[in-house]
Each structure stands twice: as C-alpha cells, then as structure tokens.
Amino acid sequence: MRSEGRAKLLRLHHVQLAMPPGEEEAAVLFYGAILGLTQVEKPPELAPRGGVWFREGELEVHLGVEEPFTPAYKAHPAFLVRNLETLRERIEAAGYRVTDDVPLEGYLRCHVRDPFGNRIELVEPVGPGGRDDRDESAAVSEHGPGANGAAEPP
Secondary structure (H helix, E strand, C coil): CCCCCCCCCCCCCCEEEEEECCCHHHHHHHHHHHHCCEEECCCCCCCCHEEEEEEEECCEEEECCCCCCCCCCCCCCEEEEECCCCCCHHHHHHHEEEEEEECCCCCCEEEEECCCCCEEEEECCCCCCCCCCCCCCCCCCCCCCCCCCCCCCC
C-alpha cells in the first residue's frame, strides 16, 4: 500500500448518463447538434457495448446503454455554459422544454430533459466578477432541494 502524499480527488474526469439501447442517433442530435459537444470515438474495447461519447475541451460526457433503462429524474450533471440564453433558445427551437428553478446567487440556471428523460442542468455564472469566460468548464452539482423541472422529452 502506497502512503506517499495525501490521497485526494482532483477533478471530474467524465460524467456518464444512461440511455436506452439503439438510441445513439438521438444522443448525437441532442448532445452534439443541440448542446454543441463533439462526438468522439469510444475505445475499441468499449464500442460493442453501444452508447456515445462526447468531448469539448476538458468536458467529457459519456452516454452508456443501460438495460433496463430508467432516466435520472433527480440526479443530474450541471454544465457550466457561456451564453445560456442563446443555448436555451436553441434547445427550445429543437422542441425541448426548458424549465427554470429556484435562483442561486451568482448563477443563471435552467434544466432540460435529454431525449431519454435524463435531467440536465445548465448554469452560467454571473455577478460582481461578470460572466465566467472560461471555455472548457464543467461541474457536477448537488444544489440541494428545488423543483426538478420534470418534463417529458419531446
């Protein structure tokens, strides 16, 4: 057992969300075309399992096939975004319902359900320091109680 230095978590490597089998095209449309992430090839040893991976800078999102599939209604990733209003308009134009939640100091935020019903939070920092201009940022949040913005996928 190594005891050199303190063991600690450093940062998020990726977030994985579940999806039903055979729905990779819907995942590519939503996470790629609508949210703007770039699809990347899965490692050959994992490709037979199905699903889709996306990457944008340091942000990595994996969609993995799960049987039986159940969407995440409460648990969710919270993605830091730039220009939330424009992204929100693009999501709504694609037919998805975007819902607001309890305001949090320093952030604009909303929720959307992906095509499979998974809850996704979109967060844009605001406040005295202005908007956060970092390009490649992602966070997984646990804000505590609040409306889950439940909406059925289109």
